[in-house]
Amino acid sequence: MSQDKYVDRSAYDHLRFGGFHRTTNIWGEDRIVGEVPPIDTVSDVFYVPWENHGRWGIFDRAGRVVEAAVDRALPDGQLLQQVVESPVSYDNIAVKAIEGEYVYGGRFHPHFGHFLVEALPRYWQLARQPLENRKIVVHTNAHYNFFADFPFARSIFSVLDLRAESFIDFQVPVRLDKLEIPHVSLRPQAFAYEAYGELCRHIGRKLLAERSIDRNDKPVWLSKTKLKHGVSVFANELIVEDYLRKHDVDIVYPEELSFEDQLYLFSSRTTIAGTTGSAFHSAVFVENNPRIIMIDPVGFKNSNFSILDKLMKVESEHYFPSGTEMIQLDGFLRAVAFPEPEVVAEEILKTIRRVP
Template sequence: MGLKECTGFVGRRLLINDLPSRRMARNAIFIPPANGPYWGLFEPSGRSVAEAMIFAGNGSGKLHNPLGSTDCPELPSCPTLSDDYDYIYMGHIDPHYGHFLVGAVGRLWALPAYERDRLRIVFSCHLSVQELMARDYFRVIMTALGLTEKNFLRISTPVRFRRIDVASVPFEELSLVHTIYADLMHAIGRQIIPEGGQPLPARAIYMSKERLRNGNVRVDNESAFTAALRERGVGIVYPEEMGFRDQIKLWASNPTVIGFSGASLHTSIFFPERRVITLAHGPDIWANQCLIDMANNNDAQYLYDANGLEHIGAGNGFNMNYRIRNPEQLASELAEYALS
């Protein structure tokens, strides 16, 4: 039998029930990326505001790698923004859906519940607010939180804030997740699909990347694999061809969802206790999906093809391509596992 359970993990899997730290930073200067060698939110001393820092683990045992500057030796002269608004720090936004989902949006766990007119979400990005809102996932999530374009303040050059509310990111990639992250995502899911979904507990669905034009990792002969799965009663969906609300509705209906590891499986986080089968590209699974599953209390399995995927290398818009050695066999074993 080629289908086996994963034997190892890349990164740490730590679930924390306590809230992440949060503080009101005073006279802090925000230096966006591309404004010199230092970027981030800094206290008047030049030290980084700790809650504004972004960290990530790695596969070598280091738990908290800073992804921004820990200090700025010489703060620039810059204007001070008006006190007419209540500023909330969101930081740098990576608009790639997967990075956004486990990154900047998590800071909104501390979003106040009061009226939004004075609220300004402070961020940096190579995209404008209008361009971000044109992305379906961003617009749907922000609308669910009661936010509009006017609530966002894009920063492209250094500025000073007399007061800015800074909440730590509740998800550190390959390291840890706070339970408040799942609480936030569940609240968003309830706003997007208030009616819930029609339960489909006996149905299995495979999330295919075969129509994805570019990305990190893909299976080169996935079409042969999906054809074999379809013949065995597994439904095939293409997330990039679905509206974001439709993707959320699919998860709300709670089928068994299968897919190679990637951002499409992270979307389970919008409804608790989903059933997820993640296919790894080798015997070790990257911990980000495990962190999602832990926070969401998912019924999760991590499987790989013990026959070994053939490494093809980079190309065709992807950083790594693999080939399944025997798509028919793997599909047969996976369908039997998922539908039994």
């Protein structure tokens, strides 16, 4: 069911719009640290299958986690759904991987935004050289389905010449004689290498290679009003959406577009606005970036957006409508309500029409 069931105008009548402010504070860091990450090659290691918030990972013969294979976030290196201790010892593992060359592909995350900033950063070297006959070892509970159930992953991996059979996720602890581990080219809310931007542009060029890009000056609003779940949402966005539609702004629902069509949208439109969300990450895959305007639910922005801006060499515009209120909304990690949504919509429209 769409979010229109949550639009009770009287529920937010007490809120007062306190102004439209450019967001300058960020959560996390946004450093660009170099051109390419290092690649480690480790021997006599073992793989422990993924367990949500459990003990899993790549470990050396002594049972110590291999740090290069650990996913982290934020400058202090916060762990992502992982306890870095092994539930087994090397000598007690009976299964050994067959002879071959293996590359570590990290943890597959099925959410679009998390996939782009937590999984894809391991694959940066594939913009520079093919995988050839090497197999990619991954951690996931979705491996056997991600080529069928996650079209964005299928599109991205396919243009990197990867197929379902390119990946292995062992179901039991397994010993590996040798494993190549590319360090991540982006750590969420912390840093990125130029190689991540290079990888994304490589993917975008290949996905759009057969399409003629016709520039369109009509502005777009990326709407979340049809989402059933997600990270953040404005509960009364539908009021803003209706106002913008009446004033000649195209309303687009990203989840209804293929990944290729999302990239075409960002390549062809000159102005794209919306409430802050992972749909805007698609911009890093295109080379003719539009003007981007995001409405933040709180008075700071996630530094991932600043990192991607730096890789694209652009500056997206972030604004915060003062007077918002946090509310509870099933299916969303954070939900807020616009104060005086028609007034906010008018400010958004003025911003869209203003020449930067």
